[in-house]
Amino acid sequence: MALLGNLARELLRLARLTAAGNPFDLPAVERRHGTWNxxxxEWLAPKVAGVAGDFAELGVFRGAAFRKVAELAAGQNKLAHAFDSFAGMDEPTAADGTAYPKGKFDIGGPAEFVRLMDKAGVERERYRMWAGYVPDCFSTVPPALRFSLVILDLDHYQPTVEALVWLTPRINxxxxxxxDDYVPGGTALASKxxxxxxxxxxxxxxxxxxNQQLILQKVS
Ligand SMILES: C[S@@+](CC[C@H](N)C(=O)[O-])C[C@H]1O[C@@H](n2cnc3c(N)ncnc32)[C@H](O)[C@@H]1O
Known part of the structure; x- marks a missing residue:
């Protein structure tokens, strides 16, 4: 009886995945909005094992996702790049509303991020930090840098637009x-x-x- 119950639950899960257009092997985990499980x-990283280029996260906050990004990058002998103001959100524009005011997610500077990564056991040689607001923080990035896996999580509309333009030719x-923060039909913030x-x-x-997260793969 228990076996039949488990089977029924698994069939329901697979039917839901198919209805949402998601692959069967997507992890069956609880997810919370605003965080990366x-x-x-771990499911994404092997997809780029044969693709050259480092890993990056734009909008790292306290590194809850980045510590895993750095570990997974190291597993492929790649570097992980953390892009952030480390001072929270920039001034919102008309496309952002009031939910993410200037300074929200301020962690107090890059040194605090290093401290958090040290505490999490992320070795310093595994990652690089690019501090400043998007797009200013892109100005010192070597032109040859390419990526195989990127998380984009900046919440605001304008930096998301500018990051997408900058990233597109840099993803192999x-x-x-x-x-992150993709609400289909959304008319504000990163969704827009x-x-x-x-x-x-x-x-x-x-x-x-x-989980309001959209995963894309570059085909050409
Ligand atoms: C929601 S938090 C990111 C959460 C993180 N990805 C995680 O999973 O834990 C958004 C981050 O984007 C950063 N951010 C927002 N706008 C930015 C901008 N214009 N330039 C640089 N960083 C920005 C904020 O400082 C904040 O750390």
Whole structure:
């Protein structure tokens, strides 16, 4: 009887995945909005094992996801890049509303991020930090830097637009672009930027969508 119950639950889970257009092997885990479940990151990383290029997260906050990103990058002999103001959100624009005011997510500077990563056991040589607001923080990045896996999680509309423009040519074919805060039909914040990006994009295919997170893979 218990076996039948388990089977029925598994069939229901697979039916839900199919209905959402998601792959069967997507981890069966509880997810919380605004955070990246480490099981999902572990599921993504092998997809780029054969793709050249480092890992990056744009919008790292206290590194809850980045510590796993750095570990997974190291497993492929790649570096992990942390992009953030480390001083929280910039001034919102009209496309952002009031939910993310200037300074929200301020951790007090890059040194605090290093301290948090030290505490989490992330070795300093495993990652690089690019401090400053997007797009200013891109100005010192070597032109040759390419990525195989990127998480984009900046919440605001304008930096998400600018990050997508900057990232697109820097993600190698086969690379993954994982977008947070994508609410389909959303008319504000990052959702608006992602929706506009998708409307004009021909380079990425949709891999999965869950937890207001959209996973794309560069096909060319
Ligand atoms: C929601 S938090 C990121 C959460 C993180 N990805 C995680 O999973 O734990 C958004 C981050 O984006 C950063 N951020 C927002 N706008 C930015 C901008 N214009 N330039 C640089 N960093 C920015 C904030 O400082 C904050 O750390």
């Amino acid at each position: 480490h099981a999902d990151l 074919a086969g690379g993954i672009l994982a977008l 930027a992602i929706r506009e990006f998708l409307a004009g994009d021909k380079l990425f295919r949709r891999v999965a969508q869950f």
